[in-house]
Amino acid sequence: MERALLNEVEKPTRAHFEILLMSWAGWVFDFYDLILFTFLLIPVGSELHLTRVELSFVLGASLAATALGGVIFGVLSDRFGRKSVLQWTILTYSVGTFLSGFSPSIWILLLFRIITGLGVGGEWATGQTYVGETFPARVRGRYAAFMQTGAPFGIALATLVGGFLESSIGWRACFFVSILPAILVIIIRRRLPESDVWAERRRLISQEGFKAGNVEEEGRNKFLLLFSAEYRKLFGQSLLLAIFDMSAYWFTYSWLPGYLHEQRQFPMAKSAVWMLVTQAGGLLGYLTFGFVADKLGRRPAYSIYSFIMAAALVMVTLMWSVVVVYPPVILSFMFLVGFGTGMFSGYGPLFSELYPTSIRNTAMGSAFNLARGVQFFTPVIIAVVAETYGLSGGISLAAIFALLTGIWIWTFPETKGKKLKIVENA
Secondary structure, rough: OOOOOEEEEEEEEHHHHHHHHHHHHHHHHHHHHHHHHHOHHHHHHHHOOOOOOHHHHHHHHHHHHHHHHHHHHHHHHHHOOOOHHHHHHHHHHHHHHHHHOOOOOOHHHHHHHHHHHHHHHHHHHHHHHHHHHOOOOHHHHHHHHHHHHHHHHHHHHHHHHHHHHHHHOOOOHHHHOOOHHHHHHHHHHHOOOOHHHHHHHHHHHHHOOHHHOOOOOOOOOHHHHHHOOOOHHHHHHHHHHHHHHHHHHHHHOOOOHHHHHHOOOOOOHHHHHHHHHHHHHHHHHHHHHHHHHHHHOOHEEEEEEEHHHHHHHHOOOOOOOHHOOOHHHHHHHHHHHHHHHHHHHOOOOOHHOOOOOOOHHHHHHHHHHHHHHHHHHHHHHHHHHHHHHHHHHHHHHHHHHHHHHHHHHHHOOOOOOOOOOOOOOO
């Protein structure tokens, strides 16, 4: 009797939780490495004599590099496996961040931050694909959501290292200690199994007499396959969903601390506390989204969380003067802004259920990270709008994108509880 696939067992096993833990840890340090640089901008700029524009260029380039990393590692993962490529992505962003500590000039720093961005772009989709392919369908949403909680933990860790440790050890040492996540590669190599959905498909592909159509698809360029007649409509929908959602996030967070400090005259310490409230909301949002998605479906969950985020954003920007007289109320809306970002927990299960095993990681990594690469322009747009309408006007645009996310999700089929196939048309 053949052994059941990991995603066909009744309850998650130890192997499931080890996959989840390592994918989650990879995402924690992924987001940590991306955000750490924002905490080190001032000391880096001071020592290397860089202007704000030059620092913004380096930061934007690393963000844009995540788009390329998402495509490259997505293709590699569909060809060489989830376990192997998860290790490669972690090693890439760890080495890139470590080398950043040696930077003598802006051009060397730019190179190392691009390397970091490549790894950052690849890890999320590989980890989410790994989890999506191995966990049972009825609980796929909640465990993919748990992996997503790595983001606020990564931000918190970057705050501790860049905000507090840097004054004692310097910015270069902050980059040096960031090589430690590479230890995860050793653990992954020794303990984790490969995604058996991916491995079984590879076995079938190699068998003589396997359907010619699947063999032909296997040999085609994975990224270009997304633009074939069969997949281009779905990938276009997916990319647009990711752009709407990413825009809602980055229009909110790229200037939110500055908005509280500059326009609302908050001391920096108070701004930090209010941002922590937002992150607490985000943590709860990431955790609960999966349960809502498994219970009500992917589409209703997306709409609920995105509409909550949109409403809360309006209250803390355009309606600030109305609710600021009630501090607990406006603080509650700050919490709900973060809570609404829980919709990001939906990408892992949704994309796992929409795309076949042959291109699942390519599709997930490409859509998610191309959308993130587009956000290179977001801070500039906010700054331009702020010239006339203030930062509150610029940030309030995030509410529009949150609403679009909640509406656009209904162009997709409902995929709750969908069983993943090893091979399509087999």
